[in-house]
Amino acid sequence: MKGRKGRHANPTRSEHVLVQEPLVRPADDAGLRSRVVSEGEALKYDPEFRGPIKGRSCTDILCLLLFLVFLVGWGVVAGFAATSGDPSRLLYPTDSFGRVCGKDPGLEDKKFLFFFDLTKCASPKVIATGCPTPQVCVEKCPSKNWFYTSATADKKDLICKDTVNITQMTADKLVNEGHCARYYVESDDLAGRCIPKVPDGVIDMEGVPILDDENEPVTGELLAKASKFLARFYQASEVADGVFQDIKMTWWILLAGFGVAMVVSFIWILLLRFISAVMIWFSLVAFIGLSGFGAYYTLNKYLTLRNIDNSTMTKAEFEFTTEFSKYAELETTWLILFIITVTIFLVCLLVLIFLRKRINIAIALIGQASKAVGDIMSTLFFPVVPYILQLFFLAFFCVVALFLSSAGKAEYRVMCPGNVCVGCSGVTENATCNFETFDNSSCPGAMCQFYDYYVDPNIPRLHIYNVFGLFWSMFFISAFGEMVLAGAFASWYWAFDKSKDVPSLPVTYSFGRTLRYHIGTIAFGSLIIAIVRMIRVILEYIDYKVKQQTDSKIVRCLLCCCRCCLWCLEKFLKFINRNAYVYCAIYGKNFCVSAKNAFSLIMRNIARVVVLDKVTDFLLFIGKMVVVGGVAVASFFIFSGEVPVFKDHIPQMNYYLTPVIIITVGTFFIASAFFSVYSMAVDTLFLSFLEDCERNDGSAEKPYFMSKDLMRILEKKNKFKEE
Template identity: 40%
Template structure:
């Protein structure tokens, strides 16, 4: 582990993020561009070969789509029983799944305005929290803590009431194991064991949060000061609050491209037909021509075995494209991870550069760039695309290994012994921990790259040793603050979810009695707006706060090493942080 292990020396010329910098990790930048071009080529090839209808609609024994207009088996076709008999490939499962999907789609069409209202409420609450944190950080932190405890407490109370109310209902004591999987998810809400599980889960969460708050009560006061400083920084860089929209748009493109390419790749196989015999023949199960072709009926196989049939067997192919199809799927997954991690890394480095320019500005905001976000984004893309690609590549390799381990575990289900299970479990646990560690290192490395403009490896080593020299402060300030911000996200999700549930159940006010939609699954709008929508919106706003806290944290650690509080080397941190760290700037000596 090479790198700078000693504290950074005082540099009178350092005034914040360095503008005179060069390109870093150029080789990885070139590799990333080449892989992106290859990714585009894979997408074009898949789109020209695939047929997504194979995923949606069942096929018959000849590989023909069932019930589709314009096909030999449209809705008006008759099915005969005998020698050209049809059998459906997983037809029952496909039909049932399609019915569930259609019901969910109908729920979306019926409740889209409630979902939109929930998302708007989540955005307004998040913005309100950000504004209040700017002026009332200390009070808001304690309000968040109390509100989270109360919201979870109400959840326990509500689940307990439901559990008691089902005591007298017939069939409510059926266990979830005996019930099995049901497409009508509302059935589970009539089982007492479901509400008991909710009570246990919420109670565990409540106890864990309360215990953490008890043991960290003194540290919370320190974290509040850091949140106040982050609020002040965001006040000077308000455009940072809207940057997650840009990240979300890029991630949406990456996810959509991966999903579409994956579907077309998985449906680009050709139908393979084989000979099926009722009597034993030497050429049984050999590949044959399709049954719709007259070739098989006049072939030597048919003459030797009159009972033989040429039927659809599976989807495959013998071309070079089909032989390497699994490799193309692997490439699609790997590039998805790489591109998604790159977009996330770009957002982290951009925000880090903007907030670092705030911290190191001697006179705020006069010494800050006119547009901190745009300046930082431009530096990141112009000089450090290679560093972003390098860090994202390392993380993607670990993630793809985790995917392979899960794939191997799935394939070996039922055939592996205890030793193999234990080994796979250990490997999955180790790579999970390694992924978390690499994410932590990458995040801090991007901050150092944004400030000093060095390559990824140098920046990662500098950040690592800087944090190791301040391990106690890392645990006290950084992680406690992350925990408080997580409570804020939980509170927003809980408030929006409960509000929407009351509205859908016509329990909010009488004015909504005739407006709540009739849904197949009431959990659809609740799940979308609460878990997906509200959490993503809250996470987007609070992730800016978290990045601001991490950047300011590294900056004032550097500040402590560079400066000593004298008139010649004054600390650049705010008075709040000086008070937290029991530091102060000495006044200039009188003449």
């Protein structure tokens, strides 16, 4: 009996062998031997098995070399972008001479762009061709209405091009020769451009007959129309600037919000370690409660706004507003939110009712994952490493994209105010020109003006390379974290005595094994996912272009089906990859072999996978959503001013939703980093459990490696008694 007991402490193992392989393979470096038989038949085992094998070699080396070459190429793209791009072109406006306001020498204090004659902008084509009027950088936008007359002209009121010496010319000559603006009106700054104020849709010109450069009357309606088109053109930039200003004002609050999210996530995971059943049921009830409260709150807001007469807000006024708060004043917004929240509420309620028995089993499995995490506490802190690496590559991608977007040379085009180019020989509107050598003697009034920056045809290809680099690097780092955690949790599962046989520093050893032997396998798996994701992005772009070119329902339906199929394919491949990483972490095989073995094992136990593993993933997702939803709701009430305690401490912002959205998104990623540990623990333990059930039968010669609690949950037991 003592001999048998010793055998229990050192149970035998076998290497998992591909089904339908009709031969006996020789022992590997660890002395492993296995005999291939029909599916489900017993296998031979090695008494020295202690979890992830030690005798292994490097896998998928060619993919590793390909990944390294790709990273070198990405560095070359970054170098080209850094030498060719200037992000200030995207952040600041550019005058008629191609100089960047507030950036170029001599214009450091002139951050705003002023248009000489806004009536030339009163056409939709300004979005494509630019406004055909001189544009200069000024220190501040006009704060009054001013117009030129010979009797009242004063040089101190003029806004002129800084390339002319106004001290040597009279005011009449400066204005009549086009060196200075003939008029200007009170304006506001919109994305660095001086746009006239339009309080009631019409600019008040105080009854003064202003004439433009062609001696045509300038009316308030005409200026309002021009302002409308310019506002359309620069509205997105103005919103971005407002969001940037909000971030600058609330950066310390955002950091505090991220800190709170991290603390809440850590406490949640810590409680899950000791009272997993209570926390899971609380997560379910809390999520249903949050969605139910959301449905009630949105319905109440919808009914309230429905009874309010908001017909005074015209469609035009709303269309051109840059205030996000206007959306909260529309009953349609709250109706959409109500439909979303009530749908989530009903789905979760039905899941709770019909899957309550399966939920109990899944909770027990999470409890086992909690014990594994508790025995290997370093797994809770390891996600910080891939998280920081992902932030680095994301920042690298953004910087390269920014520089690539601003790469190019200044391009000048012919501008023809009032169609002055009609009938002129050799001068064509919107044709490219050379600013220094342009001659308008044959066509007076025509101007060679800065239009945009010429983009090299290869820049779009570099953008594609940069985007693919982001996908591959992010998936690579995520896969690396998954394999390291899988190796650590597999060491815990395959320890026969969980209190004594778990190796010390399992995360460190798993990290070393992965880094030394299996970087190529990770590069292989992440490359597959990156390719599928890139195809999805290209298909989204094609769908966007198709919407602009045709209204064919058949074409759009086919594209929608393709997008849906690719989404399903990506999800399926991620599932296969995740289990392949678990198999590779344990047995040290290459990607293809690991993926095939893992998939075969899953297909032989598909019922258990669907019923148990996926319900467990759903419960962990609910827990994560409770953390994210709780922080999001709290930040919404705080920043909207509905919490009196914080109301006086919140700075005035352009859009109060800016910090709410940022904190919510940040909380999602922070919570994902913590909950991913549990998710990987569940997947690793579950795959190991399936392997354990196939190899072992609970007899004295083939005892189960699973813990006693897991055996009780799944109605398994070892058929021997220990003395």
